[in-house]
Amino acid sequence: MPLHEHSTAAALSKIEDDALIRLVYVSSLTLQSRFRPSIFQTVEQDARCYNQQNGITGTLCYGNGQFLQCVEGQKRVVLPLLQSIFDDNRHKETKVLLVHPIEEREFNNWAMRLVFLERWLWSPETKKQANTLSKFLPFKPSQWDSEEAEEFLHAIQQIETPPHVQESGISLNALGNMIQHVAGPHQAFILVQSVLAVLTIVAIYLLFSF
Structure with missing residues (x-):
């Protein structure tokens, strides 16, 4: 486990190996993974x-x-999984938001359901029954604390059908995320260059129209 997760290690050390626990972590896709729609x-x-x-x-x-x-x-089976999660190079900036023992499972019938939090990709039917998730969009769990994570988990259990998208939508989403990843840090530069490009086109038009 990474050194920056010493608080997680300390919390886990106080829990019996056979105890039932809940663990929530967040991470970000790597640039390479953003080029692979099949990653999901x-x-x-x-x-x-x-x-x-x-x-x-x-x-x-x-x-x-x-x-x-x-x-x-059980803690004894979650720990190896946690280590493999930290070692997985398909994502980065992995951080544990919460870990604690629980009396019973809240996701007892969820083997591991994949939920897409990309509202623009949802079908109209999905949007109607997923309004409870609106407050969590745009989806930025890396900025949440443990209480916000718990609130979100409670909210997604209230939807009857998990938000889903088509494969074509996933492909567009991966492309969009890649563009956002590349363009994000340079938004001001791109905006200035775009304005200059428009002004140049207007100037050329005016020059040849007279």
């Missing part, structure tokens, strides 16, 4: 396979280039 299907399949074999329940949420995953299970 691969991550979901990996999670489902491991979790079904080890009695882990929870949810995996994605939006705005960020993941939030909640896992529930």
Whole structure:
């Protein structure tokens, strides 16, 4: 476990190995992963396979280039999973938001449901029944504290059908995230260059119109 997660390690050290725990972490897609629309299907399949074999329940949420995953299970099986999560090079900036023992599972019927938090990709039917998630959009879980994470988890349990998108939408989303990742730090420069380009076109038009 990374050194910056000493508080997580300290919290886990106080919990019995057979105790049932809930752990929530957040992370960001790497630039390489943003070029791969299939990343979501691969991550979901990996999670489902491991979790079904080890009695882990929870949810995996994605939006705005960020993941939030909640896992529930015995500490002794969650710990190896946590280490593999930190070692996974498909994402970065991994941070644990909360970890604590629980009396019972809240995601008992969720083997590992993938929830997309990209409202512009949702179907009209999905939008109607997912209004409770509006306050969490745009999806930026890396800025949340443990209380906000708990509130979000409670909200997604209230929706009957998880927000979903088509494969074409996922492809566009991956492309959009890649552009945002590249262009984001240079927005001011891009804006100035765009204005200059428009002015240049107008000047050329005026020059040749007289």
